[in-house]
Ligand code: G
Ligand code: G
Ligand code: MN
């Protein structure tokens with residue numbers, strides 16, 4: 001209850017910030033960044049989005065929180081013309097009739113082109129298979145956004161939704177990556193996922209890459225883009241500026 005009040009206040013005064021985690025090719029060249037929300041409670045300190053995003057869902061604050069993050073990420077994206085900025089969008093946002101009109105307003109306000117933005121949704125959201133979600137995804141795709149499927153492999157996925165929904169990229173969940181070199185089946189699983197992605201003409205990215213060994217196996221398996229602590233943790237916008245100056 002106390003946290004709910006704090007979150008409401010933080011959203012009201014726009015005290016939620018966004019950090020960015022680079023997505024790199026195997027030469028270490030940054031090709032995109034994922035926007036990740038951050039909240040530091042005045043008394044309790046940093047609270048994980050794994051906690052405050054679901055809290056926002058429970059107390060009806062998700063649309064306000066999502067809009068705040070979206071606007072912030074769109075504004076920041078103008079700093080990095082060559083980069084795609086990936087933004088996590090929740091199930092509630094996709095189902096809401098507020099979502100598309102607000103997004104269109106923000107695009108107008110900021111002058112940002114949809115093709116420089118990737119919308120990240122989770123596998124679980126597709127399992128509900130409701131019409132509003134499908135309509136919104138189709139509209140996003142038509143506007144020129146790309147769509148990435150986050151945490152791929154963790155849902156109870158019948159693969160059929162992959163062809164039913166307008167998905168451009170799958171992000172291999174870090175649980176598969178962390179098992180590389182530990183669980184003998186992990187490499188086979190990753191190879192299978194990559195093969196599937198290629199058969200469906202989907203781009204592929206692996207998350208949670210922490211070691212050179214993991215990076216090497218992924219590269220061998222045909223996964224060209226990686227995200228994880230090996231290259232960089234999520235950092236503030238100024239640090240991305242510096243990284244981008246270095247690769248100009
Ligand atoms: O950044 P971190 O690893 O702490 O994120 C934890 C979880 O919170 C991840 O599952 C991530 O996808 C989710 N998350 C982070 N930022 C956002 C956001 O802006 N919107 C939504 N819906 N989820 C987010
Ligand atoms: O679910 P999603 O992919 O949006 O979650 C992103 C979260 O994963 C972020 O909170 C980020 O802090 C975390 N993360 C990013 N890279 C790594 C990594 O290499 N290892 C681990 N353990 N977590 C990571
Ligand atoms: Mn994500």
Ligand code: NA
Pocket residue numbers: 150151171173174207
């Ligand atoms: Na993920």
